[in-house]
Amino acid sequence: MAEQTTTINNAPANVEVDTSYENDSSYGDELSSYSASLTSSVLDYRHENGRRYHKFRDGSYLLPNDETENDRLDIFHELCLTLLHRKLYLAPIKNPQRVIDLGTGTGIWAIDFADQHPEAEVIGCDLSPVQPTMVPPNVKFLVDDIESEWAYESDPFDFIHARFLTISIRDFGKLIKQCYRSVKPGGWVEFQEWDGYPMSPDGSLNGTALQQYYDEVWGAFEEAGYEVSPGPKLEQWFKEAGFVNIHVEKFLLPYGVWPKDPHLKKVGAWNQTQAEANGFEATALAPLTRFKKWTKEEVIVLASKARADGRNRNIHMMFDFYVVYGQRPEN
Numbered sequence: 001m002a003e004q005t006t007t008i009n010n011a012p013a014n015v016e017v018d019t020s021y022e023n024d025s026s027y028g029d030e031l032s033s034y035s036a037s038l039t040s041s042v043l044d045y046r047h048e049n050g051r052r053y054h055k056f057r058d059g060s061y062l063l064p065n066d067e068t069e070n071d072r073l074d075i076f077h078e079l080c081l082t083l084l085h086r087k088l089y090l091a092p093i094k095n096p097q098r099v100i101d102l103g104t105g106t107g108i109w110a111i112d113f114a115d116q117h118p119e120a121e122v123i124g125c126d127l128s129p130v131q132p133t134m135v136p137p138n139v140k141f142l143v144d145d146i147e148s149e150w151a152y153e154s155d156p157f158d159f160i161h162a163r164f165l166t167i168s169i170r171d172f173g174k175l176i177k178q179c180y181r182s183v184k185p186g187g188w189v190e191f192q193e194w195d196g197y198p199m200s201p202d203g204s205l206n207g208t209a210l211q212q213y214y215d216e217v218w219g220a221f222e223e224a225g226y227e228v229s230p231g232p233k234l235e236q237w238f239k240e241a242g243f244v245n246i247h248v249e250k251f252l253l254p255y256g257v258w259p260k261d262p263h264l265k266k267v268g269a270w271n272q273t274q275a276e277a278n279g280f281e282a283t284a285l286a287p288l289t290r291f292k293k294w295t296k297e298e299v300i301v302l303a304s305k306a307r308a309d310g311r312n313r314n315i316h317m318m319f320d321f322y323v324v325y326g327q328r329p330e331n
Helices: 027-031 069-084 108-116 173-181 211-221 231-242 264-274 279-291 296-310
Strands: 005-009 044-048 051-054 097-104 121-126 139-143 157-163 183-199 242-252 320-325
Touching: 044 279, 051 279, 069 108, 069 264, 069 296, 097 108, 097 173, 108 121, 108 157, 121 173, 139 320, 173 183, 183 211, 183 231, 211 279, 211 296, 231 296, 231 320, 242 264, 242 279, 264 279, 264 296, 279 296
Parallel strands: 005 242, 097 121, 097 157, 121 139, 157 183
Antiparallel strands: 044 051, 183 320, 242 320
16 A cells, blocks of 8 residues: 555644723633543552652653543643634544553543443553543543553554554654554554644744743653654654654644634633643643752743743744654555
């Protein structure tokens, strides 16, 4: 089968700013209208800087696993559903029988997929057993390190899904090759990932605390060996692994409610909501205190300044978000 790649760019060239507001007094009300909060059980942890972290393979994942963080991850799930117009995935899968969600977090994607596909066995895999116990009968959760060697080749999957592994994985190329070996011939693999560094085509991000935040935090992750911008590289990793019928879609993901376009405004509101649910602190605490020797108080000050800048409607921060899927050849 000849290698084929389809690329679709869903990001508009320019995003018009909504100037229909008089002041920022209603900003909190507008943002809160898109908020959501869910909970999940937490079974394993360590404490550091007032947050709780996983114990299995301690230190390999640098974000917390406490209820505050789990609520944020569920908000992020709603962000992705909004961005993709309520679709859990974009790959053209048909009648999947065996599915795995890598880095499942709270398990919310796996649970939703199991509800949509009751005929499928769905596995959610994560370092932390933070998933709920009341789940559909066709879902099960495993505690495992997806960067370790897998043992699924003898019982491969119809569909492998991964989302938001940015700043969690050191070697995406190796991981995607493991996906190739563990998916059935004709099966599909889909990754949904960020280009982690933000942008502002009008230059409004330049010199802000938001820019400083991402420069400092992403720099610490990179020094620790983590990939912070996997999205633009996914297509090449899929090709190197041997996938065909590779499909790339790039979406624009604003931060905040400054866009005039209703869909982008809603997406931006969800993005800001997940970040303000202690996301700035959760992401920065471990890398800056462990690898850059910052104090907890210094991290909180940086996060607070970034959060304040994020509420400034004159700062038009955006990210590129990629959905890439490919098929293992039939032969």
